Amino acid sequence: MARTVVIGGGVVGLSTAMLLGCDGHEVTLLERDPSSPPETPDALWESWERKGVNQFRAPHYFMPLFRATLESELPAAACSLEAFGALRSSPMDAAPDSMTGGRRDSDDQFVALTARRPVVEAALGRSAVETDGVRIRRGVAIDALLTGESTVSGIPHIVGVRTDSGEEITADLVVDASGRRSNLPDRLDAVGARPVVEEIEDSGFVYYSRHFRSADGSVPVNLGPLLAHYGSVSVLSLPADNGTWGLGIIVSAQDTPMRALRDVTTWEAMWRSFPLVAHWLDGGEPISDGVAIMAKIEDRHRSFVIDGEPVATGVAAVGDAWACTNPSVGRGSAIGLLHAVALRDLLREPDQDPRAFSRAWHDATLDVVEPWYRSTLRSDRHRLGEIEALRSGGVYETDDPAYAISKALEFGSVSDPDLLRAQLSVAMMTALPDDAMAPLGVFEKVLAIGDAWRNAEVPAPDRAGLLELVGA
Ligand SMILES: Cc1cc2nc3c(=O)[nH]c(=O)nc-3n(C[C@H](O)[C@H](O)[C@H](O)COP(=O)(O)OP(=O)(O)OC[C@H]3O[C@@H](n4cnc5c(N)ncnc54)[C@H](O)[C@@H]3O)c2cc1C
Incomplete structure (x- = not known):
């Protein structure tokens, strides 16, 4: 040994x-x-x-x-x-x-x-x-x-x-x-x-995050994915131990107007503008000071x-x-x-x-x-x-077919139980993307979605609305 x-x-x-x-x-x-x-x-x-x-x-x-x-x-x-x-x-x-x-x-x-x-x-x-x-x-x-x-x-x-x-x-x-x-x-x-x-x-991303705790040990429920992409920002709502949870808004490091998210009031205003996660602010008290920033990752x-x-x-x-x-x-x-x-x-x-x-x-x-x-x-x-x-x-275009497939899977996961599980397998690391598509019929269903994902409604303000929230 x-x-x-x-x-x-x-x-x-x-x-x-x-x-x-x-x-x-x-x-x-x-x-x-x-x-x-x-x-x-x-x-x-x-x-x-x-x-x-x-x-x-x-x-x-x-x-x-x-x-x-x-x-x-x-x-x-x-x-x-x-x-x-x-x-x-x-x-x-x-x-x-x-x-x-x-x-x-x-x-x-x-x-x-x-x-x-x-x-x-x-x-x-x-x-x-x-x-x-x-x-x-x-x-x-x-x-x-x-x-x-x-x-x-x-x-x-x-x-x-x-x-x-x-x-x-x-x-x-x-x-x-x-x-x-x-x-x-x-x-x-x-x-x-x-x-x-x-x-x-x-990596090109910056994190603006806060932690909370409920008085009764409960944790809010996720009404959407733990990591949700809302236009040009992404949002993390992560349940944790002993009635606590962590929330994060993730932006591109190039997105300078979003630096205003360092201010708690601005951060909260933006968070509340996302209907699927707004409730995470209602059930608890902050257990961290201000907004924690992580950049240069x-x-x-x-x-x-x-x-x-x-x-x-x-x-x-x-x-x-x-x-x-x-x-x-x-x-x-x-x-x-x-x-x-x-x-x-x-x-x-x-x-x-x-x-x-x-x-x-x-x-x-x-x-x-x-x-x-x-x-x-x-x-x-x-x-x-x-x-x-x-x-x-503009609209993001790429030659990589894996991108459109992943977007179609995400889109289809809201309405198809098989695609929901394939999507969760990737997000939760129970399968690599190719393996998640392997169960019979999953890939065919994703292909059938075609470009429909491009018209998905985003439950969040548009870019102009986000800029308004950060005072830009
Ligand atoms: C903002 C952020 C959010 C993250 N969120 C998640 C998440 O949600 N889920 C997840 O799974 N992962 C997440 N990660 C990644 C996760 O934190 C790490 O992958 C994980 O902690 C494993 O790290 P590690 O043990 O390899 O190194 P570390 O956790 O960094 O530990 C390294 C240790 O080595 C010690 N050390 C360094 N140099 C020396 C030395 N010379 N001698 C002795 N000791 C030394 C350090 O003090 C430290 O304790 C996140 C990372 C970041 C940056």
């Missing part, structure tokens, strides 16, 4: 540590932020200091895929989440029979176990502390990678880490789970590795194997340290958890030398998580294209 160092104690680092610990590996997780999670959800929200995670108090939704993977691979962690008050809910709950065609057994796939991000992290943290073989050290930052004798000439072999206090910790495998701001390429560069191939660009993807050769051996990146996209679709944690499971599975393979392991890890990454990354990136680019077209009074 391997001695493993995991860098970073976010959602993915903690999950990785537990998965490996449960398999008998000896895991040391090093987290830069010093504070341990407070005991209660209220205290977690109000006072847990987590400077290492920018999005710590941004609205989060943990997908059904996250729930299903946690329940099958880390059942104790799923129980811990429930004990912290995570909400078990499905977008099907509030949908009328006229839309769903009545309940089907397979609808359980759409059930999520979700909570505010600090609550999820604390629940995973508590479960990780109780996992045999896992040691968590908070307040310890990694400063450098240690190298040993190369197993392949010219390729550095990582044998551990040096912490900011100069301590050296050796390991058979170093797992980088240090998130969006991971500087693994620089650390590899410092030990003489070839450059990592990195794709990086601004990058799409980033890294390849650590180039032309068949790893840039280094003895090291593996998981979760956001490998790749991250625009988070409005809420996929980061589920993708990261899948990635962590893939790492655990690969470590079960016998007798792999470090080079074979690095290559196999690259292949597993391409196989298990890359398709989710690419599909997210593709739909984000279309969404930005749509917004830009709407801003300039």
Whole structure:
């Protein structure tokens, strides 16, 4: 069994540590932020200091895929989440029979176990502390990678880490789970590795968000999708734990008049202009000050194997340290958890030398998580294209047939129970877009919709109305 160092104690680092610990590996997780999670959800929200995670108090939704993977691979962690008050809910709950065609057994796939991000992290943290073989050290930052004798000439072999206090910790495998701001390429560069191939660009979206809590522990119902596109803005209404919820308005970073959404009154006025979500403001009191803004969110993807050769051996990146996209679709944690499971599975393979392991890890990454990354990136680019077209009074056109298909599916999902489930499968990550279309007749129904989706009524003010709401 391997001695493993995991860098970073976010959602993915903690999950990785537990998965490996449960398999008998000896895991040391090093987290830069010093504070341990407070005991209660209220205290977690109000006072847990987590400077290492920018999005710590941004609205989060943990997908059904996250729930299903946690329940099958880390059942104790799923129980811990429930004990912290995570909400078990499905977008099907509030949908009328006229839309769903009545309940089907397979609808359980759409059930999520979700909570505010600090609550999820604390629940995973508590479960990780109780996992045999896992040691968590908070307040310890990694400063450098240690190298040993190369197993392949010219390729550095990582044998551990040096912490900011100069301590050296050796390991058979170093797992980088240090998130969006991971500087693994620089650390590899410092030990003489070839450059990592990195794709990086601004996602182009800005988030204006707030959190609320009801007095009686209830949470408003979703009358539409969790992420709804209303012309040139998108809206997130995310139920969470213990009678709380997060709301977000997402705009293009280029849409400068929308910067007025930083003002609470303007934000509320816009929110109330959307009839399908306006009620989310009625049942609760704010639990965050003002409007939280997140901008400059990058799409980033890294390849650590180039032309068949790893840039280094003895090291593996998981979760956001490998790749991250625009988070409005809420996929980061589920993708990261899948990635962590893939790492655990690969470590079960016998007798792999470090080079074979690095290559196999690259292949597993391409196989298990890359398709989710690419599909997210593709739909984000279309969404930005749509917004830009709407801003300039035009119509978005693209050669990519997948765009029209996804729009037709979304349109058809309101009136056809099979298309509703196909649409939810994509949105809830129970299937990739192509697989969601696979059930008999679904694709044909989508094709039959043709261009009708272009005339769909949007339950929101038009562009002129939105501009008026922000005083432009
Ligand atoms: C605005 C926003 C909203 C999002 N909403 C959702 C959502 O609704 N649903 C969803 O699933 N995902 C969402 N995500 C993505 C999600 O937050 C991440 O994908 C998820 O947290 C997994 O991240 P991670 O564990 O890989 O990294 P992180 O959570 O970023 O954790 C990395 C950890 O590494 C530590 N660290 C960094 N450097 C070092 C070092 N040198 N030494 C030691 N420790 C170090 C950091 O302190 C941090 O704790 C959102 C992201 C953003 C930006």
